Amino acid sequence: MQFTKMEGAGNDYVYIDARSQQADWPELSRRMSDRHFGVGSDGLILIADSDVADLRMVMFNADGSQGEMCGNGIRCFAKYAIERDIAAPSDDGLTVETLAGIRTVVPTYDGPRITGARVAMGAPILAPARLPPPVLAYPFTMDGFDLPLSFVSMGNPHAVTFIEQAVAGFPLHTVGPKVEHHPMFPRRVNFEIVNVDAPGKLTARVWERGSGETLACGTGACAIAVAARLSGHCGDEVDITLPGGTLRIQWDGMGEVMMEGPATEVFTGEWAA
Numbered sequence: 320m321q322f323t324k325m326e327g328a329g330n331d332y333v334y335i336d337a338r339s340q341q342a343d344w345p346e347l348s349r350r351m352s353d354r355h356f357g358v359g360s361d362g363l364i365l366i367a368d369s370d371v372a373d374l375r376m377v378m379f380n381a382d383g384s385q386g387e388m389c390g391n392g393i394r395c396f397a398k399y400a401i402e403r404d405i406a407a408p409s410d411d412g413l414t415v416e417t418l419a420g421i422r423t424v425v426p427t428y429d430g431p432r433i434t435g436a437r438v439a440m441g442a443p444i445l446a447p448a449r450l451p452p453p454v455l456a457y458p459f460t461m462d463g464f465d466l467p468l469s470f471v472s473m474g475n476p477h478a479v480t481f482i483e484q485a486v487a488g489f490p491l492h493t494v495g496p497k498v499e500h501h502p503m504f505p506r507r508v509n510f511e512i513v514n515v516d517a518p519g520k521l522t523a524r525v526w527e528r529g530s531g532e533t534l535a536c537g538t539g540a541c542a543i544a545v546a547a548r549l550s551g552h553c554g555d556e557v558d559i560t561l562p563g564g565t566l567r568i569q570w571d572g573m574g575e576v577m578m579e580g581p582a583t584e585v586f587t588g589e590w591a592a
């Protein structure tokens with residue numbers, strides 16, 4: 320089975336054209352994501368046909384669970400589809416059906432090559448089930464750390480915390496899974512820790528639901544930007560520096576969140592297992 324490895328700000332996925340083939344995709348994501356016995360990736364992304372958009376993106380985390388949306392992934396998805404003439408973007412961009420809704424991706428070019436994209440990521444959802452929105456700085460502690468949480472959904476759930484301690488030294492690999500699996504989050508949660516370096520300049524790390532720490536998270540960066548603006552840490556535009564790269568996010572406090580970032584094809588291969 321042919322696959323293509325791509326990454327957006329270091330958040331790397333295996334891409335497979337599934338329009339005319341079927342497989343046990345959750346199991347394949349688990350096996351292909353393994354960084355020793357498989358290809359090595361944060362998960363699997365399928366190109367599929369859609370009745371309501373140019374194409375449909377189906378996304379699986381490394382543990383085989385399905386994510387509603389993937390911000391870094393959708394930029395690479397658009398590059399994959401356009402460069403292989405699977406779909407042609409209109410002047411408004413490529414429309415992609417996801418479980419979070421239809422998203423529009425506008426590719427950015429360096430000559431003939433697509434090197435990134437600008438994505439309309441939808442409006443944030445601030446109302447978790449049983450708490451009055453917006454939920455900012457919800458009192459929460461874990462392993463002795465004070466981690467006031469802001470809840471933001473971009474179609475997938477995020478819990479964002481702003482901390483004084485440098486995120487680089489935070490024990491994310493011990494605290495992250497405990498937040499991801501906390502009973503407060505019946506569908507688990509993506510967990511972001513953030514430093515406010517300066518107005519409009521944030522540094523963050525992400526523990527992703529179903530994949531562990533990734534080098535970047537597109538929906539997570541959007542959730543961070545929304546929580547930061549609502550908390551007074553930034554205005555309408557913010558650069559979020561993650562271990563794998565920097566994503567530029569814009570949100571005017573009302574409409575859709577806009578995300579800009581890179582998209583890179585690394586290699587193609589044949590899955591033999």
Ligand SMILES: N[C@H](CCC[C@H](N)C(=O)O)C(=O)O
Pocket residue numbers: 330380385386387388389390391392475476509527528529530533535536537538539
């Ligand atoms: N782990 C996420 C899906 C991938 C999101 C992330 N890689 C992105 O770029 O948005 C979830 O289960 O909601």
